[in-house]
Amino acid sequence: MGALAEILFGGLFQGSLYAMMAVGLALVWTTIGVFNFSHGVFMMLGAYLAWQLVAFGLHPAIAFPLAILATAGVGWLLQATVVRPLIGRANLVLVVVITTLAAGSLIENGVLTIWGPRSKQLPPLLAGNTMIGSIGVSLHQIAIIVVTPLILWALWMFLTRTRIGLALRAVAQNEDASQLVGLNVTALYGLAFAIAAALACIAGIFMGGYRFMSPVMGADPLLKALIVVVFGGISSISGPIFAAYLIGFFEAACSYYFGLYWTPALLFAVLILTLMVRPEGIFTSRGRGLA
Amino acid sequence: MTDMNKRVSGAPGRTSWQREAVGFVLGLAVLAMLPLVFTDSYSRHILIMAFIYAMVASNWDLSLGYGGVFNFGHLALFGIGVYAYALLTKLAGMDPWVALVASGVVATLAAVIVTIPILRLKGIYIILVTFGFAQLVMQIIISQSDITGGTQGIVRIPGLYIFDHNMVRDGKIGYFGIALTLLALSTIFLRVLVRSRIGASIVALRDNEEYAISRGVSLVRQRMITLAASAFFTGVAGAFYAAYQRNASIDVFGMSLATIVLSMVLLGGTGTIYGAVIASFVLTVFAEAMADFGAWRPMITAVLIILVMLVYPSGLVGMIQAAWGGLGGRLRRPT
Numbered sequence: 001m002g003a004l005a006e007i008l009f010g011g012l013f014q015g016s017l018y019a020m021m022a023v024g025l026a027l028v029w030t031t032i033g034v035f036n037f038s039h040g041v042f043m044m045l046g047a048y049l050a051w052q053l054v055a056f057g058l059h060p061a062i063a064f065p066l067a068i069l070a071t072a073g074v075g076w077l078l079q080a081t082v083v084r085p086l087i088g089r090a091n092l093v094l095v096v097v098i099t100t101l102a103a104g105s106l107i108e109n110g111v112l113t114i115w116g117p118r119s120k121q122l123p124p125l126l127a128g129n130t131m132i133g134s135i136g137v138s139l140h141q142i143a144i145i146v147v148t149p150l151i152l153w154a155l156w157m158f159l160t161r162t163r164i165g166l167a168l169r170a171v172a173q174n175e176d177a178s179q180l181v182g183l184n185v186t187a188l189y190g191l192a193f194a195i196a197a198a199l200a201c202i203a204g205i206f207m208g209g210y211r212f213m214s215p216v217m218g219a220d221p222l223l224k225a226l227i228v229v230v231f232g233g234i235s236s237i238s239g240p241i242f243a244a245y246l247i248g249f250f251e252a253a254c255s256y257y258f259g260l261y262w263t264p265a266l267l268f269a270v271l272i273l274t275l276m277v278r279p280e281g282i283f284t285s286r287g288r289g290l291a
Numbered sequence: 292m293t294d295m296n297k298r299v300s301g302a303p304g305r306t307s308w309q310r311e312a313v314g315f316v317l318g319l320a321v322l323a324m325l326p327l328v329f330t331d332s333y334s335r336h337i338l339i340m341a342f343i344y345a346m347v348a349s350n351w352d353l354s355l356g357y358g359g360v361f362n363f364g365h366l367a368l369f370g371i372g373v374y375a376y377a378l379l380t381k382l383a384g385m386d387p388w389v390a391l392v393a394s395g396v397v398a399t400l401a402a403v404i405v406t407i408p409i410l411r412l413k414g415i416y417i418i419l420v421t422f423g424f425a426q427l428v429m430q431i432i433i434s435q436s437d438i439t440g441g442t443q444g445i446v447r448i449p450g451l452y453i454f455d456h457n458m459v460r461d462g463k464i465g466y467f468g469i470a471l472t473l474l475a476l477s478t479i480f481l482r483v484l485v486r487s488r489i490g491a492s493i494v495a496l497r498d499n500e501e502y503a504i505s506r507g508v509s510l511v512r513q514r515m516i517t518l519a520a521s522a523f524f525t526g527v528a529g530a531f532y533a534a535y536q537r538n539a540s541i542d543v544f545g546m547s548l549a550t551i552v553l554s555m556v557l558l559g560g561t562g563t564i565y566g567a568v569i570a571s572f573v574l575t576v577f578a579e580a581m582a583d584f585g586a587w588r589p590m591i592t593a594v595l596i597i598l599v600m601l602v603y604p605s606g607l608v609g610m611i612q613a614a615w616g617g618l619g620g621r622l623r624r625p626t
Binding site: 029035081082085086089091093094095097098099101102103105106109110112113219223226227229230234261262264265268269271272275276 | 355361407408411412414415416418419420422423424426427430431433434546547550553554557561586587589590592593594596597600601604
């Protein structure tokens, strides 16, 4: 019983973080058709901005939303400078990989220069600990588990119920047709990047609340998000969300039964096997679409 | 990827091989003269590192530029070369020269293994799987710390030797010679390959997969050949790096090294081989010239990479061609 509770809780917690990161990656891929390798850096930058605002004396309830907005702005800016000018290039995917990597390196070193290498920590969403059955958990973790589905649900509603959200999905499905019916495709590209950056910032705030922050803290979550989108299929939003939780549970079970060291290796082995059998991911049909 | 660099590498054999051979020998002669100008061991160290980067980057150009296969595990092949050499010489007690070649073979085998899952995949999925492969290799090395030293790495790896000559003596002239020889061999191998019928079929698969297959080009076989061929000298370069540095660490699997080498390939202009070699020199020397800037160095490098990508889509080779017109660029013009 203890084992099951531990795996369930660990899986839900890790899955929430992965889902938060992976959805942003998938959002950018589906709308623009590029892979944003600075997504992990967005997460790190968001956490540092939040930390700085809290250090200025702002209450987290004000500081965190401000940090999310600021990170969204950086996301929009990055899109305008290193992605949009390249649209239309024959080797777009590859060139954007290198420009977003370079931009990520720029931001990462900038953060290192401004805030230094000393570890920092954010205030948790909720302070304190509690017991669930026989396992001890922090309220911060519980808050993450509860808040994440709400945010994802809000994103889902935005994409399926609002005009702008529908426009984003239209661009994802057929860019030329969207342009023909008068949608501002350029602005929607910027919006997709901004939303993705905002989601990454939220993940950064989650992570900064229970672990020490460092300028390279985004690298590992980016990697996990990559696995999640491969596993769940990159061409939708719901696929990666399911996959994020599935991988969260898989990891929790692996580290419980086989130990922490073997978990990443097992995860990658499963990933490669999955791709050999179902290259388009396990939760999707073929084709691109934001749903 | 379909019509990428068609202008540059679309027609193998455009430059006659005699003309290219003259250019190659001239370039090699210039490089071989460099130790006469740079006599201190520090400058030569920079050159040796540039040769190693040039090998890795130009071999990556074979799979990425010619094959159009986004192999993001290329640096893992380099890392496999590093660790294969370290383990073969230190644990198995193999002769360093034999181990140098054996490491290339090990990297080639690893490339064949990673090719299997990507045979059915395209574009972004190849990036993700090969990226995953690189991480898998790194995780295995970390978790098998009894043999590989884990995150501590391996130190005191046996170096290369020529009779009783101390390779580090005389401003590392011995290592300089070996590095240049390896780069020359690797470049000849790559150029002969891309100018051959196999090279033409690899480019054909990149440019129009359906048509190439319908004309009897085997996707499975050519993709195997592309990745395996790009792996051998990459593994040898890794082994040489291990022998030269005399230590191995998991840093070779990190994103920062991959970013630098990838920018060498893309800055040079893909599908040229020579472009990657030139860009490796430019970037390595540039990084050294910027050493005084400290923390600003990676930021300036990042900005420059972005600027070149925005302004010159075909990379440094395209820039040189544009600048020199038909005159000086003639010898350097690839294929």
